[in-house]
Amino acid sequence: MSEFLLLFRGGEGDELRKSPEAWQKHMERWGTWMGELSEQGKMMGAQPLAASGQVVSGQNKIVTDGPFMEGKEMVGGYLMCKAANYDEAMEISKGCPILEFENGIVEVREIQKLEM
Amino acid sequence: MSDHKNFETLVEDLFRHESGKMTAVLTKIFGMKHIDFAEDMVQDTFATAINSWSLNGIPENPSAWLYKVARNKATDQIRRNRFTADLDITEENRQLLSSEYTVELTMNKLWLEDTIKDDLLRMMFACCDDGISIDSQITLVLKTLCGFSTAEIAKALLVNEQTISKRLYRVKEYYRKNDIKPIFPQEHAIRPRVNAVLRSIYLLFNEGYNSTHNSLPIRKDLLNQAIYLCKLLSEHKRTALPEVLAALSLMCFHTARIESRTDENGDLILLADQDRSKWNQELIEQGHHYLNASASGSQLTTYHFEAAIAYEHCKAASIEETNWNQILAYYDIAMGMNPGPIVSLNRMIVFHKVYGLERTRMEIERSPHLANWQSNYLFQSFMGDLLRNEDREMAISHYKKAIKLSQNQAEKRLLQGKIDKITG
Structure with missing residues (x-):
């Protein structure tokens, strides 16, 4: 069993948020998706992220304000889960409600064991 | 002034019935070992409610309002300690409560009306765990399910406050050490577990009923609480056993006659001298309904006999019109099941009504319980x-x-x- 980080990119919900009903239905699908993962014991954690942020970079540790990318590429949240391999991780990712948006992306990355 | 009184009565009624439900849900989330914490959160919720309601008036659905506040307090608590929160809930729910994506959805599901009722029953089973003495069981039932304060329990059970605090402390230690969880018993254990709960409820009822202090409102409150708890058992298909309905029926018959049992000085009035017009016909009707419903199973319990006998008394328009023959017949069957000294003595009193002095004296002389009765x-x-x-x-x-x-x-x-x- 390996561990994977799923990064949710894009998928602006601004239009959807205008209708509280549609928004709630959408969020319920996130709940169902994560509920099933939890039930299978594969869910390790997930959080949505705020749209604004800051970055610190370089040896001079320069701090600048975000957003630092186009909305469609911005990370809006993450989920960590267990899966046997990439095939399974991709199957899991296909159920993610971010894909209801045209520009929704799930980036799947395996957790790497660092050899010291 | 009367508005003020209505407000207090409403809050008190809500507290009696909703605090147990909220404690049950919060205990499910945070665990039996954090029951104190759950109780504090319920107290907080009521404090918030009283503040808000005295300013803005009572909301349309006060129960829903209370659940929402308690739910938000629980959510805040989880958010504050997302990675350290000691949650006793299933791993599945724990994960979902830890994520902002799902915390509110999951929390809302935990507070649905039907779920709450089940939680309350689970809590009842935990309060009446076999490892807890019967005195502590009823103390805990009052504290946790009925929202009584330590002082109120002491007053209601005629025991000092320190004793009550000690009992509660020991029970909570027991929960911690034995990792007791509020769960529904397995199918084969339902009957004995329900009977354990019923025993506590009935004892609670008797505390309120057999009392010289029953002019105290708090003692009368015990009767209402016992009936309330028994009704909860009767409303769930897994716990609505015939003995539950029989006990409920018995409690209705007794409560129907409570007002005629004592005079204005708190002195007892004998059955023969009671003003039967004071008997609450509505409660007698309810009791009759439950008595009929209790006849569904093949099992007859002492609750059935006591209820049937109480109904004979309730039916009689006067002491002379009491059907003593029928009551004696019930006692004869009860004797066959449980030939103890108390049942036998009560039977003797009825025997006297039917057969008169001489035969009663002969029966008493012959009784194996004569020495015990002294x-x-x-x-x-x-x-x-x-x-x-x-x-x-x-x-x-x-x-x-x-x-x-x-x-x-x-x-x-x-x-x-x-x-x-x-x-x-």
Whole structure:
């Protein structure tokens, strides 16, 4: 069993948020998706992220304000889960409600064991 | 002024019924070992409610309002300690409560009306765990399910506050050490577990009923709470056993007659002298309904007999019209099931009504319980009643023994009254 980080990119919900009903239905699908993962014991954690942020970079540790990318590429949240391999991780990712948006992306990355 | 009174009554009623439900849900989330924490959160919720309602008026659906506040407090608590929160919930729910994506959805599901009712029953089973003494069980039931404060429990059970605090402390230690969880019993264990709960509820009821202090509102409250808890058992298909319905029926019949049992001074009034117009016909009707419903199973319990006997009394328009033959028949069956000294003594009192003095004396002489009865105030009092026209001296001596044996001031006064009647 390996561990994977799923990064949710894009998928602006601004239009959807205008209708509280549609928004709630959408969020319920996130709940169902994560509920099933939890039930299978594969869910390790997930959080949505705020749209604004800051970055610190370089040896001079320069701090600048975000957003630092186009909305469609911005990370809006993450989920960590267990899966046997990439095939399974991709199957899991296909159920993610971010894909209801045209520009929704799930980036799947395996957790790497660092050899010291 | 009356508005103020209504407000207080409403809040108190809500507290009696909703605090147990909220504690049950919060305990499910945070674990039995954090039951104190759950109780504090419920107290907080009511404090918030009282503040808001006294300013803005009472909302349309106060229960839903309370659940929402408690739910938000629980959510805040989880958010504050997302990675350290000690949650006792299933791993599945724990994950979902830890994520902002799902915390509110999951929390909302935990507070649905049907779920809450089940949680309350689970909590009842945990309060009446076999490892807890019966005194502690009823203490815990009052505290956790009925929202009584330690002071109120002490007042209701006529025990000092320290004793109550000690009991509660020990039970909570027991929960911690044995990792007790509020769960529904397995199918094969339902009957004994429900009966354990029922025993506590009935004891609670008797505390309120057999009391000289039942002019105290808090003691009367015990009757209502016992009926409320028993109704909860009767409303769930897994716990609505015939004995639950029979006990509920019995409690309705007794409560229907409570107002006629004592006079304005708190003195007991004998059944024969009670004003039957004061009996609550609505409760008698309810009791009858539950009694009929309790006849569904093949199992007859002592609750069934006591309820059937109580119904015979409730049905009779006067003491003379009481169907003593029927009552004696019930006692004969009860004796077959549980031939103990108390049932046997009560049967003897009814036997006297049917067969008169001479045959009763013969029965008493022959009874295997005669030695045991000597130290029972009810027997001494009954002997006094039997002999008062035959042998005044003997009757007075029996009444005096009864006064010595009774713990109850109102009973003592009643017995002294009987002596005064003979001598005066």
